[in-house]
Amino acid sequence: MSQASASPLVAPRITARAFFVSERLNMSGLERGDVLATIPLAFRVNANGIAILFRYGVVVLIGLNALEEEEFLRGLEHRMTGKLARRDEEIAIIELAPEKEDQIPPGGPICLQSLSPDRLILIGEALAKSVVLARHEREVASVFDTTEPFARELARSGRMRGSRRSILQNIGNALLVRHRVSGPVEVGEKPDVLWDKPHLERLYARLEDEYELKERAESLNGKLAVIAESAQVLTDIIDTRRSLRLEVIIVLLILFEVLVTIYQLAMGRHS
Structure with missing residues (x-):
């Protein structure tokens, strides 16, 4: 797994959203220079966002607004096999808290010591599995x-x-x-x-x-x-x-x- 060390995200509080869009996503040809990880495929989007793609049809977008999310998903439609008529979503709020351990307080956001790609990918994994479930x-x-x-x-x-x-x-x-x-x-x-x-x-x-x-x-x-x-x-x-x-x-x-x-x-x- 290839991985970058620095995160493109700088805001103290960001939104992560998982979309279950299709039965399968074709990932071929999506490898690029700004890749953060290959399994799952994660890369930078726009100035401050991250996309994490899963072959089983889930896309996790972090740090994007609603318009950017819709634009990104439209760009993936030709890669979707068995596109779902009803799109399921799972959302999480991520907060940068360098003075704390990585934790999830009851009813609160996911608090991270840093917004590193590794941590964000783990959140993407959890959201992807949750939305499929x-x-x-x-x-x-x-x-x-x-x-x-x-x-x-x-x-x-x-x-x-x-x-x-x-x-x-x-x-x-x-x-x-x-x-x-x-x-x-x-x-x-x-x-x-x-x-x-x-x-x-x-x-x-x-x-x-x-x-x-x-x-x-x-x-x-x-x-x-x-x-x-x-x-x-x-x-x-x-x-x-x-x-x-x-x-x-x-x-x-x-x-x-x-x-x-x-x-x-x-x-x-x-x-």
């Missing part, structure tokens, strides 16, 4: 909302109403969300910058606690397991319905054959 949490919640009526009906009556098509749609929706959430974002993965700057591990641990990254990831994984089980249950119900139909058809065919045989025997006696 937020979107996935919402998607998983929507699956729970659609599967809950099926589960409630099954618990109440022991049967599940609904057509085969509606059940298959719920299975497909559950599997699609599970596939998206189990994507390229490893929340528990250690940021690359910490391998070179181990003294910043305490700051990142505080960021993890502030945004509850590990707890949210564990909760999400638990819900994904429930979604997988729900999809399996719905699949089993469809298979059971199909088996019952086949059994009914077989019984009716046997009954029909018996009736035909009885009729033929009766006609043979009369003749």
